[in-house]
Amino acid sequence: MSDTIHSVLIEDRLFPPPAAFQAKARLKDLAEYERMYRRSIDDPEGFWGEQAKALIPWMKPFDKVLEWKEPFAKWFLGGQTNASVVCVDQHANSWRKNKAAIIWEGEPGEVRTLTYGQLQQEVMKLANVLSSMGLQKGDRVAIYMPMVPEAAIAMLACARLGAPHNVIFGGFSSEAVRDRVNDAGCKMIITADGGYRRGQVVALKPAVDEALAKNGCPTVEHVLVVKRAGNPVQFQAGRDHWWHEAMQKAPAKHVAEPMDAEHPLFLLYTSGSTGKPKGILHTTGGYLVGTTITSRYVFDLQDDDVYFCTADVGWITGHSYIVYGPLSNGATILMYEGAPNYPDFGRFWDLVEKHRVSIFYTAPTAIRAFIRAGDHFPARADLSSLRLLGSVGEPINPEAWMWYHRVIGGERCPVVDTWWQTETGAIMISPLPGVTATVPGSATVPFFGVDPEVVKQDGTPCGPNEGGLLILKRPWPSMLRGIWGDDQRYKDTYWGKLAHRYFAGDSSKRDSRGYLWIMGRVDDVLNVSGHRLGTAEVESALVQHPWVAEAAVVGRPDEIKGQAVVAFVTLKANAKPDHDVRDTLRDHVAKVIGAIAKPDDVRLADALPKTRSGKIMRRLLKEIAAGGVPKGDTSTLEDLSVLAKLKDED
Numbered sequence: 319m320s321d322t323i324h325s326v327l328i329e330d331r332l333f334p335p336p337a338a339f340q341a342k343a344r345l346k347d348l349a350e351y352e353r354m355y356r357r358s359i360d361d362p363e364g365f366w367g368e369q370a371k372a373l374i375p376w377m378k379p380f381d382k383v384l385e386w387k388e389p390f391a392k393w394f395l396g397g398q399t400n401a402s403v404v405c406v407d408q409h410a411n412s413w414r415k416n417k418a419a420i421i422w423e424g425e426p427g428e429v430r431t432l433t434y435g436q437l438q439q440e441v442m443k444l445a446n447v448l449s450s451m452g453l454q455k456g457d458r459v460a461i462y463m464p465m466v467p468e469a470a471i472a473m474l475a476c477a478r479l480g481a482p483h484n485v486i487f488g489g490f491s492s493e494a495v496r497d498r499v500n501d502a503g504c505k506m507i508i509t510a511d512g513g514y515r516r517g518q519v520v521a522l523k524p525a526v527d528e529a530l531a532k533n534g535c536p537t538v539e540h541v542l543v544v545k546r547a548g549n550p551v552q553f554q555a556g557r558d559h560w561w562h563e564a565m566q567k568a569p570a571k572h573v574a575e576p577m578d579a580e581h582p583l584f585l586l587y588t589s590g591s592t593g594k595p596k597g598i599l600h601t602t603g604g605y606l607v608g609t610t611i612t613s614r615y616v617f618d619l620q621d622d623d624v625y626f627c628t629a630d631v632g633w634i635t636g637h638s639y640i641v642y643g644p645l646s647n648g649a650t651i652l653m654y655e656g657a658p659n660y661p662d663f664g665r666f667w668d669l670v671e672k673h674r675v676s677i678f679y680t681a682p683t684a685i686r687a688f689i690r691a692g693d694h695f696p697a698r699a700d701l702s703s704l705r706l707l708g709s710v711g712e713p714i715n716p717e718a719w720m721w722y723h724r725v726i727g728g729e730r731c732p733v734v735d736t737w738w739q740t741e742t743g744a745i746m747i748s749p750l751p752g753v754t755a756t757v758p759g760s761a762t763v764p765f766f767g768v769d770p771e772v773v774k775q776d777g778t779p780c781g782p783n784e785g786g787l788l789i790l791k792r793p794w795p796s797m798l799r800g801i802w803g804d805d806q807r808y809k810d811t812y813w814g815k816l817a818h819r820y821f822a823g824d825s826s827k828r829d830s831r832g833y834l835w836i837m838g839r840v841d842d843v844l845n846v847s848g849h850r851l852g853t854a855e856v857e858s859a860l861v862q863h864p865w866v867a868e869a870a871v872v873g874r875p876d877e878i879k880g881q882a883v884v885a886f887v888t889l890k891a892n893a894k895p896d897h898d899v900r901d902t903l904r905d906h907v908a909k910v911i912g913a914i915a916k917p918d919d920v921r922l923a924d925a926l927p928k929t930r931s932g933k934i935m936r937r938l939l940k941e942i943a944a945g946g947v948p949k950g951d952t953s954t955l956e957d958l959s960v961l962a963k964l965k966d967e968d
């Protein structure tokens with residue numbers, strides 16, 4: 319079975335939109351789509367101005383659509399709105415008041431439903447709680463939470479006050495929390511005692527305590543704690559507060575203040591090619607326009623849908639396609655707390671059946687794990703409510719696409735393979751399910767206003783089927799506005815590689831049909847289970863360990879995770895390991911960054927292969943990692959310097 323998962327299936331079948339889907343779709347006419355796309359490219363300001371007016375409520379209309387001072391963009395200038403009004407009040411004050419906004423299921427199986435009216439009450443109360451703790455417009459708030467409705471409520475309450483949130487994935491370590499809180503200068507942390515994952519309580523508050531210990535985060539004044547798992551936690555008087563106690567005392571009404579379109583909405587840290595994660599900055603108006611329009615057209619969101627995105631709010635997918643995009647459209651979202659394989663690999667399918675999910679969005683790595691687990695899991699559930707399937711995070715191999723289409727979608731659901739990034743804020747390349755004929759493995763065509771090209775290193779366009787760098791030729795409303803505190807890095811990383819072009823960091827090709835195929839990162843960033851991980855980040859964690867002299871981290875193809883993390887390590891001459899080196903270093907990385915960064919393989923070497931100028935020969939290491947040397951054999955010290963002498967290149 320496993321051999322079939324990654325073998326190269328050449329799949330060139332076209333899957334036109336299924337007729338039954340198309341009949342109901344918001345956009346069903348290819349000519350209309352083409353006209354809209356043309357307009358978005360020929361008259362971007364006209365297109366986006368109209369869309370922005372129609373898509374979200376403005377508290378003050380904008381008077382200029384775009385100001386582009388490369389590489390800095392401002393969208394919808396003069397306009398004011400408030401993200402919590404767009405996502406909540408707009409609907410709570412309408413016929414959607416009693417419509418479910420969030421259906422939540424905890425891993426142990428309990429269910430809570432919040433209508434738009436109830437969500438509004440919670441967001442208003444929390445906004446009052448946060449202001450009473452001294453939080454003001456512009457202050458940053460870290461959110462370190464399990465997947466509970468309070469995570470979304472916290473984001474929306476911060477947005478209501480104009481306090482940019484900085485969500486930190488609950489799987490990150492206390493050290494990662496400390497770095498992200500300090501880089502952003504957060505004034506508050508919103509967290510929980512713990513959450514459920516594979517039947518266990520994952521405690522979060524102790525990690526916050528550790529991050530804050532010894533004045534580790536000097537800017538943090540208050541910590542607000544949701545009681546979720548009931549595990550014992552320590553409280554520091556004056557600093558720590560229970561969410562439920564604070565909420566009880568809070569007034570139920572809160573008037574949202576209008577925010578400028580360019581007011582910062584959030585920061586989200588993501589890995590790059592240096593050891594230091596970057597705080598990607600998104601602002602209010604453009605981000606909301608981008609997430610609203612893509613949710614509407616890519617997911618074809620309609621009022622009777624139940625939409626389930628399996629991401630965590632700690633990643634951009636959770637921001638854009640659990641919280642902001644779907645709620646802005648007044649959709650009903652299903653939010654699930656736990657692991658996909660708890661109590662077994664049928665959990666998602668049981669959720670689909672129980673809550674009559676109609677739109678399902680997940681990552682290829684999950685799909686490959688489901689293939690391996692076996693078709694009997696989806697077979698036991700009634701999946702007939704599904705009408706659309708989405709994929710995100712990494713290239714989807716045609717086998718996984720076909721399985722998804724056949725076994726989960728019953729051959730009646732279009733599959734949208736959506737390419738985008740933390741930086742793009744919203745989906746950039748994707749089929750539109752009612753109009754685009756799909757090809758398994760291709761993300762197909764650019765979304766409205768997106769102008770991509772595949773180019774060579776020198777910036778000249780590649781021919782059909784020729785691999786090159788993926789670039790975008792113009793700004794778009796939901797693009798990042800910068801890297802927190804580092805304009806130079808923003809310029810160099812995204813707009814400095816090729817003149818006047820946004821460089822995505824991915825390689826790609828365009829086939830003779832004009833469809834785009836995303837092939838993977840071209841920088842030193844790995845994609846492990848759909849999560850971005852900088853090799854330099856893992857290396858800097860490794861060299862923090864007292865035994866380690868040097869470390870080089872590379873990716874190895876992995877049939878489930880996409881890429882696995884392989885670390886080549888040399889030890890200091892005086893290192894006296896008293897434990898298994900491999901396990902110790904793997905645990906050390908998990909402690910410094912989080913379990914997602916744990917190397918799958920640690921290889922000890924006498925020396926790392928280097929060029930004459932002292933550069934580590936990563937290409938050689940990648941070959942070694944992918945090739946014959948027995949996995950996990952830490953007893954053989956690899957004499958990589960010998961190999962390097964044979965292959966002095968890179």
Ligand code: WT7
Binds near residue numbers: 711713822849
């Ligand atoms: C990188 C961005 C966007 C949300 C999840 C990841 C890869 C993303 C696809 C896709 C091929 C994809 C790219 C991209 N990626 N979607 N449909 N096909 N590759 O967000 O952590 O910012 O990572 O994920 O390499 O650059 P992220």
